[in-house]
Amino acid sequence: MSQSVIGRPSVNPDTSSPDTPAPTDQRPHGLVWKLGRWFLDGLPTIIVMSVLVAIGYYGHTHHWKIPTFAELTGQAKLVVKDWCEEHGVPxxxxxxxxxxxxxxxxxxxxxxxxxxxxxxxxxxxxxxxxxxxxxxxxxxxxxxxxxxxxxxxxxxxxxxxxxxxxxxxxxxxxxxxxxxxxxxxxxxxxEWVSGTGEIRYDPTRLANLSSRVPGTAWRVLKNVGDQVEEGEILAVVDAAEVGLLKTDLVKAIVAEKLARKNFERLNGLKGAIAGKDILEAESILAKEEAEVLSVEQALANLGLSVDVSSIANLSKQAMIDRLRFLGFPNELAEQFRSQTASANLIPVRSSMNGVITERNVVSSEVVTPERTLFEVADPSWMWLILNVPLEEASLIQVGQQVRFQPNGSRKEVTGNLSWISTAADKQTRMVKVRAEIDNAEGQLRDETFGAGRIILRxxxxxxxxxxxxxxxxxxxxxxxxxxxxxxxxxxxxxxxxxxxxxxxxxxxxxxxxxxxxxxxxxxxxxxxxxxxxxxxxxxxxxxxxxx
Ligand SMILES: [Zn+2]
Ligand SMILES: [Zn+2]
Ligand SMILES: [Zn+2]
The missing domain is CATH 2.40.420.20 (conserved putative lor/sdh protein from methanococcus maripaludis s2 fold)
Known part of the structure; x- marks a missing residue:
């Protein structure tokens, strides 16, 4: 067996040199030498046997089969493995x-x-x-x-x-x-629905202000960014119509006073004069009274209220003087008195508390009622308008929380959905939604773009x-x-x-x-x-x- 395994010519002490037996004098330790020689000649066989025993033991402990003779002689490939190819593990x-x-x-x-x-x-x-x-x-x-x-x-x-x-x-x-x-x-x-959009002034808290009569801007007192209160004067317009109405009022008051005096005089002579003369005087008085009311109303329509009874007893000149700065507080009137002889001045007042967001007028410019001179907005609440994809619009409801991050800002502002458009934009397939955002701290500006999220869950x-x-x-x-x-x-x-x-x-x-x-x-x-x-x-x- 060993010969086959190692494939070497056999070495046997009995056949090594049959024709020349070794002289005993050259081999003083005959028996020991013989044993040693036999051992050396058999060493390869012993090594091979030991290896096979070791392999056999290893294989036994690892559930291997002892390799067959053919495998060991190289007549077949050595197939000794524990591996599941399909699952990549032993x-x-x-x-x-x-x-x-x-x-x-x-x-x-x-x-x-x-x-x-x-x-x-x-x-x-x-x-x-x-x-x-x-x-x-x-x-x-x-x-x-x-x-x-x-x-x-x-x-x-x-x-x-x-x-x-x-x-x-x-x-x-x-x-x-x-x-x-x-x-x-x-x-x-x-979980949210996102949309892009922008912050706008709440148009219900927005005022476009113009002069109520044509004229020229005499003074512009306020500028963009100024905080204004309801009724505060933003500009002063010089309007001929105002001067004419004041003159008309004085004339009407004077005429009415005259008509009243005449009527009272004739009425005192009742019986001595014809009744139709009294009636005529009465009708003239009524007409003059109506004229006063009419002019008074015309001035009131321009925001210039007059307490006629408080001036009716003044002289004509005193009346003109009193009406000259009608509609202006005394302080301003005193200031203007040294600056102009005009009686045509009319203030442009703010209709609400807010901030001036636009000013479209400079001094001496011609103004008309059609032209907006100032835009005043109340920025304490702003509108957030978001565009939401139509497919997601069904997920949103009025009342849901909305968070908005203005471009370039890290801070989100929050509000609640107050309105959802019932229509989608034909081109963009987007649905507009709106939320009111508390801006008491004033951190939001009009026309600020950014990204919004409508919170669903x-x-x-x-x-x-x-x-x-x-x-x-x-x-x-x-x-x-x-x-x-x-x-x-x-x-x-x-x-x-x-x-x-x-x-x-x-x-x-x-x-x-x-x-x-x-x-x-x-x-x-x-x-x-x-x-x-x-x-x-x-x-x-x-x-x-x-x-
Ligand atoms: Zn599957
Ligand atoms: Zn497997
Ligand atoms: Zn389940």
């Missing part, structure tokens, strides 16, 4: 080929309510957690709210991919594959994981969950369980999981391409929905 450890090594978790099938297979909300024992968690009513209601709000991506009820498991040979193999995991945590979720504690953890496998969304026995010992099978998930709100690279994962489970977030590749291999490339 065959003896493959939990997929040997389910007894790790019995599959229970299969509860499809959950109609949450749209996942093996729903952890209804069957928390499917969670890869050592201790089965308790699902509270609040958690169930939270899932209900998320599902009731809007349509969520659906999973295929018939797909069995959630039953699959992916195994690695060792934790080192997991790390070498670049697989990274994350503890499933809870965080707050705010807020949850304090939702399951949220990186988007990279969720995979669309053709007909359902899955995650890879680390088996709860993964770290029981270094020898524990390194298994990841597939799990159906129902996704909710997506915010950047984070996604809410409505159902399918429970807090404290461990989910693959990085390198899951390796797991997917293994999954496809297991399914013979047929993908998610193949059985």
């Amino acid at each position: 065959e003896s450890k493959c939990v997929i080929c040997n389910p007894d090594l790790m019995p599959a978790s229970p299969d509860y099938g499809w959950c109609t309510e949450h749209g996942v297979n093996n729903c952890p909300l209804h069957h928390p024992d499917v969670a890869e957690l050592k201790k089965t968690p308790v699902i509270t009513e609040a958690t169930m209601q939270q899932a209900d709210r998320a599902l009731a709000l809007r349509e969520r991506p659906d999973n295929n009820a018939a797909c069995k991919v959630y039953q699959k498991r992916i195994q690695f040979a060792s934790n080192e193999a997991v790390q070498q594959a670049g697989v990274d995991v994350e503890l499933v945590d809870q965080e707050s979720v705010t 807020q949850e304090k504690q939702a399951v949220v994981i990186p988007r990279s953890a969720v995979h669309w496998e053709g007909c359902c969304q899955v995650v890879f969950v680390r088996n709860k026995h993964y770290f029981d010992s270094p020898e524990s099978p390194k298994v990841f369980q597939l799990r159906n998930v129902r996704t909710g709100f997506v915010n950047g690279n984070r996604v809410e999981i409505i159902a399918g994962l429970l807090p404290d489970e461990v989910v693959v977030t990085q390198g899951s391409d390796v797991l997917r590749a293994q999954l496809l291999k297991n399914s013979l490339g047929a993908g998610c929905c193949a059985e």
Whole structure:
């Protein structure tokens, strides 16, 4: 046997030199020498035997078969391995080929309510957690709210991919594959509809002010940005019409006084004069009284109120003097008296408390009632106008909170939706919505553009994981969950369980999981391409929905 194995010519002391027996004098220690020689000649055989025994022992302890003679002589290839090609782990450890090594978790099938297979909300024992968690009513209601709000991506009820498991040979193999995991945590979720838009002055708190009569701007007293109060004078216009009305008023008062005096005189002579003369005087008085009222009203229409009774007893000149700065407070009147001889002045007053946001007039400029001289806005409340995609408009309701971040600002302002347009823009397919924003601190400016969010739902504690953890496998969304026995010992099978998930709100690279994962489970977030590749291999490339 040894000759065959090592393939060497045999060396035997009995046949080494048959024709020349060694002289005994040259070999003083005949027996010892013979034994030594025999040992040396047999050494290769001994080594080979020892190696075979060692291989046999190793093979025995590792459930190998002792190699056949043919294998060892090179007449067949050496096939000594324990490897499951399909699942990429030692065959003896493959939990997929040997389910007894790790019995599959229970299969509860499809959950109609949450749209996942093996729903952890209804069957928390499917969670890869050592201790089965308790699902509270609040958690169930939270899932209900998320599902009731809007349509969520659906999973295929018939797909069995959630039953699959992916195994690695060792934790080192997991790390070498670049697989990274994350503890499933809870965080707050705010679901919103976004829209772009702008801050505008509330037009119900906006005034466009003009002169009530044509004229020229004599003084402009206020500028853009000035705070003004209701009634405050912004400019002074010199209008001939005003002077004429004042003259008319004085004339009318004088004429009325005369008519009254005449009537009273004739009335005192009753009986001595014809009744028709008294009637005529009475009618003239009535006409003059009406004239006074008419001019008084014309002035009042210009915002120039006159207390006729307080001036009626003055002299004509005193009346003219008193009316000269009609409509101006005494302080201004005194100031103007030295600056102009005109009696045509009329103030342009603010109709509300606010800020001057526009000024379209300079001194000496011709003004007309049609032309806006000032815009005054009350910026303590502003309008936020947002454009929302038509498809999302059905999600929004009056009263919902709105948050707006002006471009270039970090601070969000908030308000509540007060109006939703019933029509969509034909071109942009956008629906306009409006919110009133408290701007008491004055941080918002008109025509400020930015991004708005209409808050649909807020949850304090939702399951949220990186988007990279969720995979669309053709007909359902899955995650890879680390088996709860993964770290029981270094020898524990390194298994990841597939799990159906129902996704909710997506915010950047984070996604809410409505159902399918429970807090404290461990989910693959990085390198899951390796797991997917293994999954496809297991399914013979047929993908998610193949059985
Ligand atoms: Zn296998
Ligand atoms: Zn369920
Ligand atoms: Zn599927």
